[in-house]
Amino acid sequence: MLKLLEGPQTLGRGRIFWSCFLAVLAGALIYPLFADSYDVGNFAYFLIWIFMALGLCLMWGYGGMLSFGQTFFFGIAGYGYGVLAINMGGGTATIAALVLSVVVAMIAAGILGYFMIWGGISGIFFGIVTLSATLVLAFFLGQTAGPEWHIGPARLNGFNGMKGMDPLTVGSFDIEGSALYYLMIALIVIVYIALRMLVNSSIGNVIVATRENPQRAEMLGYDVRKYQLLTFVIGSGLAGLSGALYTSWGQFITPSSIGLPAAAMPIVWVAFSGRNDLTATLVGSFLLLFGFQTITVYSQQAALVLMGVLLLATVMLAPQGFVLGIGKLVVDWWSRRRRRDEGTALADTGRLQSDET
Amino acid sequence: MALVEVKGVSKRFGGLTAVSEVDLTVNAGEVHCLIGPNGAGKSTLFKLIVGLYPPTTGSIFFDSTDITAERPYARVQRGMSIKMQAPSVFKELPVRQNIQVALQERLSGAECAAEEERLLALLNLAEDSGKLAGALSHGQQQWLEIGMALALQPQLLLLDEPTAGMSPEETYKTGELIKSFNAQGMTVLVVEHDMAFVRQVAQRVTVLHLGKIFARGSLEAILEDEKVAEIYLGKTHAH
Amino acid sequence: MSAELFSVFYQFADVFAFLILSAAGLAIVFGMMGVINMAHGEFIMCGAYVTVGLVNLGVPLPIAQILAALTAGIIGMIVELLIVRRFYKRPLDSLLATWGLSLIVTQSMLLIVGSAVRGIGTPEGSFAIGGYTFSTYRLVLFGAAVAVLVGLYIIFMKTRFGVIARATMQNAAMAKALGARTGRIYSISFGIGTALAGLCGALYAPTMTLIPTMGATFVVESFVTVVIGGANVLLGTAPAAVFLAMIRMALNASYGQIIGQIGMLFAVILIIRVLPEGLSSVLVRRGR
Numbered sequence: 001m002l003k004l005l006e007g008p009q010t011l012g013r014g015r016i017f018w019s020c021f022l023a024v025l026a027g028a029l030i031y032p033l034f035a036d037s038y039d040v041g042n043f044a045y046f047l048i049w050i051f052m053a054l055g056l057c058l059m060w061g062y063g064g065m066l067s068f069g070q071t072f073f074f075g076i077a078g079y080g081y082g083v084l085a086i087n088m089g090g091g092t093a094t095i096a097a098l099v100l101s102v103v104v105a106m107i108a109a110g111i112l113g114y115f116m117i118w119g120g121i122s123g124i125f126f127g128i129v130t131l132s133a134t135l136v137l138a139f140f141l142g143q144t145a146g147p148e149w150h151i152g153p154a155r156l157n158g159f160n161g162m163k164g165m166d167p168l169t170v171g172s173f174d175i176e177g178s179a180l181y182y183l184m185i186a187l188i189v190i191v192y193i194a195l196r197m198l199v200n201s202s203i204g205n206v207i208v209a210t211r212e213n214p215q216r217a218e219m220l221g222y223d224v225r226k227y228q229l230l231t232f233v234i235g236s237g238l239a240g241l242s243g244a245l246y247t248s249w250g251q252f253i254t255p256s257s258i259g260l261p262a263a264a265m266p267i268v269w270v271a272f273s274g275r276n277d278l279t280a281t282l283v284g285s286f287l288l289l290f291g292f293q294t295i296t297v298y299s300q301q302a303a304l305v306l307m308g309v310l311l312l313a314t315v316m317l318a319p320q321g322f323v324l325g326i327g328k329l330v331v332d333w334w335s336r337r338r339r340r341d342e343g344t345a346l347a348d349t350g351r352l353q354s355d356e357t
Numbered sequence: 358m359a360l361v362e363v364k365g366v367s368k369r370f371g372g373l374t375a376v377s378e379v380d381l382t383v384n385a386g387e388v389h390c391l392i393g394p395n396g397a398g399k400s401t402l403f404k405l406i407v408g409l410y411p412p413t414t415g416s417i418f419f420d421s422t423d424i425t426a427e428r429p430y431a432r433v434q435r436g437m438s439i440k441m442q443a444p445s446v447f448k449e450l451p452v453r454q455n456i457q458v459a460l461q462e463r464l465s466g467a468e469c470a471a472e473e474e475r476l477l478a479l480l481n482l483a484e485d486s487g488k489l490a491g492a493l494s495h496g497q498q499q500w501l502e503i504g505m506a507l508a509l510q511p512q513l514l515l516l517d518e519p520t521a522g523m524s525p526e527e528t529y530k531t532g533e534l535i536k537s538f539n540a541q542g543m544t545v546l547v548v549e550h551d552m553a554f555v556r557q558v559a560q561r562v563t564v565l566h567l568g569k570i571f572a573r574g575s576l577e578a579i580l581e582d583e584k585v586a587e588i589y590l591g592k593t594h595a596h
Numbered sequence: 597m598s599a600e601l602f603s604v605f606y607q608f609a610d611v612f613a614f615l616i617l618s619a620a621g622l623a624i625v626f627g628m629m630g631v632i633n634m635a636h637g638e639f640i641m642c643g644a645y646v647t648v649g650l651v652n653l654g655v656p657l658p659i660a661q662i663l664a665a666l667t668a669g670i671i672g673m674i675v676e677l678l679i680v681r682r683f684y685k686r687p688l689d690s691l692l693a694t695w696g697l698s699l700i701v702t703q704s705m706l707l708i709v710g711s712a713v714r715g716i717g718t719p720e721g722s723f724a725i726g727g728y729t730f731s732t733y734r735l736v737l738f739g740a741a742v743a744v745l746v747g748l749y750i751i752f753m754k755t756r757f758g759v760i761a762r763a764t765m766q767n768a769a770m771a772k773a774l775g776a777r778t779g780r781i782y783s784i785s786f787g788i789g790t791a792l793a794g795l796c797g798a799l800y801a802p803t804m805t806l807i808p809t810m811g812a813t814f815v816v817e818s819f820v821t822v823v824i825g826g827a828n829v830l831l832g833t834a835p836a837a838v839f840l841a842m843i844r845m846a847l848n849a850s851y852g853q854i855i856g857q858i859g860m861l862f863a864v865i866l867i868i869r870v871l872p873e874g875l876s877s878v879l880v881r882r883g884r
């Protein structure tokens with residue numbers, strides 16, 4: 001199993017990479033000891049969105065399916081968590097609400113994905129159909145201000161959004177502040193490792209093969225539609241996880257986290273970071289969220305303009321992504337230096353890539 | 358015994374009938390060559406057999422089962438595999454991974470790795486196994502695709518112009534390879550323009566012309582048929 | 597009875613006009629270059645703002661609308677030159693690039709212009725048939741939509757440009773080899789597409805509140821029309837709009853706008869399952 005942590009589908013291997021990984025993880029774990037709780041809460045907030053980015057990275061970078069519907073599933077699970085948490089009462093039931101809302105998002109992804117994938121939709125159309133669904137959901141929720149729009153005691157509340165759900169709670173212990181932060185870190189590590197293992201497994205092999213040449217993959221006996229649907233459901237489910245966590249973190253959700261420009265954000269993060277690699281996406285998305293949040297304090301519009309500029313610049317200057325590009329440069333430089341030092345080309349440890357010799 | 362039976366199959370593209378009322382039987386264990394001038398409909402017939410196109414009329418049987426409505430992957434799972442005319446590999450993946458994707462359903466672990474090495478060596482690709490498949494030469498990509506088709510250990514192997522762009526020695530080697538697989542029981546249906554190659558491997562030959570079966574039989578009989586020479590062999594008689 | 601019939605037609609015409617006007621520009625750019633212009637909504641917004649600005653300066657509405665469409669067309673050609681042109685071989689990247697542009701434009705507008713701009717109000721004028729009153733301007737919109745289709749038919753079927761453009765659409769490399777200046781054709785087509793977007797904004801400007809994010813109101817309709825219409829504007833977009841307009845009209849009448857939109861989306865998702873290549877593939881096949 002552990003062998004799957006490394007493989008041709010993920011950059012970053014060997015002792016140096018994993019040492020860095022552990023060092024960052026250790027830093028993240030001791031961070032709350034030094035920071036005040038407000039900052040820790042904010043940090044937890046950035047981390048919420050990482051799942052959505054990793055999900056898109058899986059679908060787009062590995063599966064070749066550019067979904068513009070991440071906020072659609074974010075919204076379904078976000079509202080789903082609200083409805084379930086309010087209806088089932090607070091307390092430990094919120095954990096069930098979290099799990100169920102993600103399941104609901106995955107079911108929605110299964111249905112939408114079935115129609116698109118079995119209908120042979122791919123490429124650009126995959127993007128605009130998912131985006132259409134997203135915008136329609138946002139418009140719909142925006143029009144639910146009236147009191148007749150409710151599910152049990154949970155009012156949808158139109159543009160003002162749904163509020164009043166409990167945060168994640170175990171018994172009488174609210175998972176907030178540092179506890180929430182540690183939960184996020186744990187979930188991110190689990191999801192990151194699990195995705196690495198998935199893409200390096202034989203299923204991952206088929207997923208990337210399908211991206212490269214669906215016809216050839218089918219001619220090797222794979223029902224590529226099933227693999228695409230699986231990828232779509234997992235990727236969208238991760239967006240759902242972000243949504244449910246978001247609602248429980250702030251105890252509210254509005255349609256503006258679904259529609260434009262929110263729907264563009266995951267695309268910017270993943271494109272800028274480098275869609276072909278999970279680690280690049282993880283690092284890049286975090287950096288962008290951090291920067292975005294810093295600027296938003298002054299002007300949200302300015303932050304969004306910057307996102308637009310970054311997207312445009314990425315496509316024009318580094319279509320593979322900036323973080324990935326810089327990562328590769330650093331590694332090239334590093335291995336060249338090592339090669340010179342040792343006079344040998346066989347410096348595999350710590351190499352990000354092995355296929356260029 | 359018939360492994361593949363094509364019965365009354367036609368394929369129209371708009372106004373053009375690329376394959377017209379074709380009946381073709383490929384017996385289990387033979388090497389069967391499909392020849393015919395450019396545009397005769399050979400590749401289209403191959404794609405009909407593997408299910409990349411649905412036929413306009415007619416039906417296709419594999420191992421006595423009607424597979425006309427089956428999707429390509431299901432047909433492959435029944436035991437056929439194809440090397441297409443235009444190289445079709447996973448260009449952005451390393452050569453080794455291309456082979457892995459083809460092998461992994463059948464084998465795993467150490468067995469898979471051993472078979473991988475064997476195939477890479479067989480295809481002369483061992484040295485380039487780390488390269489991206491898209492970086493290989495046209496000929497090497499053909500080898501790789503043949504390798505992927507072989508990795509499935511199919512009952513029926515369909516090869517659409519396997520030797521295009523190969524040197525005479527390579528062509529000869531490919532022919533011997535096909536014969537060795539055939540000796541182990543694999544049925545092979547191959548489209549070729551190179552008559553020396555056809556002579557080397559074919560046990561039976563079918564000539565396709567303008568979408569219709571024009572002649573069939575042993576290569577000798579076909580070569581003596583003047584009508585065939587007129588439409589096709591006239592220009593390649595030099596072999 | 598005839599009044600009721602007319603009322604049904606009127607509602608159909610209203611939705612049909614909205615679909616055609618919002619989708620035509622997007623469809624042309626997609627049909628010609630395979631590019632989805634994600635800044636389509638922003639060109640619509642541009643048309644609306646220019647119209648309102650000119651009217652507020654005293655320019656008569658129809659002239660302001662034409663000028664607005666031209667402005668959007670010219671800006672479109674500049675955008676084509678600076679950005680879109682590089683991505684004709686990478687349609688997904690062109691989509692991302694134009695999406696980036698869309699973000700930049702909307703949010704800068706919000707920063708600079710703010711959200712409140714004084715509107716100009718729908719041109720008055722209504723008429724009554726058998727107890728129902730109808731707005732004349734809505735019929736003008738329908739007339740404009742029909743005029744756009746006729747205009748496109750003439751441009752693409754009857755002019756030299758149209759012949760070359762269709763040749764380029766079929767086989768760009770071949771058209772180029774035969775001496776067509778494909779670069780210029782793409783540039784003009786993109787300009788026509790964005791001018792039509794501008795026209796859409798200009799025509800709807802009097803009927804809605806002007807906000808920088810108004811383009812989003814149109815994009816769903818334009819997307820779904822193009823998705824089921826496929827690559828052919830005349831044989832795809834127009835029938836798609838007729839079809840979707842009927843669904844929407846029925847749902848709007850009984851359940852309201854938003855259910856109409858949701859129903860339309862469901863219809864589209866069902867259709868792509870059944871007809872993966874869009875309506876135009878069926879029509880074109882039948883046409884042979």
Ligand SMILES: Nc1ncnc2c1ncn2[C@@H]1O[C@H](COP(=O)(O)OP(=O)(O)OP(=O)(O)O)[C@@H](O)[C@H]1O
Binds near residue numbers: 442
């Ligand atoms: N997808 C398609 N759409 C339309 N026409 C096609 C299509 N595929 C093939 N054709 C036409 O069908 C005819 C038969 O083509 P096919 O590729 O089967 O010939 P072939 O015998 O393999 O020729 P070659 O020896 O050149 O490979 C040709 O006229 C070709 O142009």
Ligand SMILES: [Mg+2]
Binds near residue numbers: 517
């Ligand atoms: Mg052929």
